[in-house]
Amino acid sequence: MSCAGATAARPLWQLCMGPWRPFSACGRKVAARSYSSGMTLDNINRATVDRIIRVDHAGEYGANRIYAGQMAVLGRTSVGPVIQKMWDQEKDHLKKFNELMVTFRVRPTILMPFWNVMGFALGAGTALLGKEGAMACTVAVEESIAHHYNNQIRTLMEEDPEKYQDLLQVIKTFRDEELEHHDIGLNHAAELAPAYTLLKSVIQAGCSAAIYLSERF
Numbered sequence: 001m002s003c004a005g006a007t008a009a010r011p012l013w014q015l016c017m018g019p020w021r022p023f024s025a026c027g028r029k030v031a032a033r034s035y036s037s038g039m040t041l042d043n044i045n046r047a048t049v050d051r052i053i054r055v056d057h058a059g060e061y062g063a064n065r066i067y068a069g070q071m072a073v074l075g076r077t078s079v080g081p082v083i084q085k086m087w088d089q090e091k092d093h094l095k096k097f098n099e100l101m102v103t104f105r106v107r108p109t110i111l112m113p114f115w116n117v118m119g120f121a122l123g124a125g126t127a128l129l130g131k132e133g134a135m136a137c138t139v140a141v142e143e144s145i146a147h148h149y150n151n152q153i154r155t156l157m158e159e160d161p162e163k164y165q166d167l168l169q170v171i172k173t174f175r176d177e178e179l180e181h182h183d184i185g186l187n188h189a190a191e192l193a194p195a196y197t198l199l200k201s202v203i204q205a206g207c208s209a210a211i212y213l214s215e216r217f
Ligand SMILES: [Fe+2]
Pocket: 060, 063, 089, 090, 093, 174, 178
């Protein structure tokens, strides 16, 4: 099917909520590239690498949907450019995990359509509370993701820091950028959001559940 045909046939929810194209663009197969570090398909701990890449891909996808939801509500306000800049970094994160999925033949979580809708709803819903609500969401999510990345760094360091050197570098770089997003949220009055502490706790419980499910399914 041509690109135009594929677009025409796409369900309405995808047109509204954004496409999900983990492996290819409009049917073009993406060639698997070799990875520059000591990681090969044969020498990695498959279960560990599968779990890490699948959940990180899901997380970065969810983050993209959250920022898309925030931009739909606040894109034309004073914080629009700030949110757009963070979203642009999330696009790079997702692109990287899309590449790693192809290279290491990891399937995406079956929950992707769910994260599509939930991510957008979370971003738009908190943005409807005002810019402080959106920033509170950013603080909650980015803190959870940074904590999650730190856990993965520990796991890979315990397994084999040399073999997983490049993957470790990717995760460390992204972890640092998530922490920058977290600080941007705090610097834009996240703590002034309505019921900040409760809101943050509820969002972080959701993140923990999303991580648990995406690692397993
Ligand atoms: Fe990210």
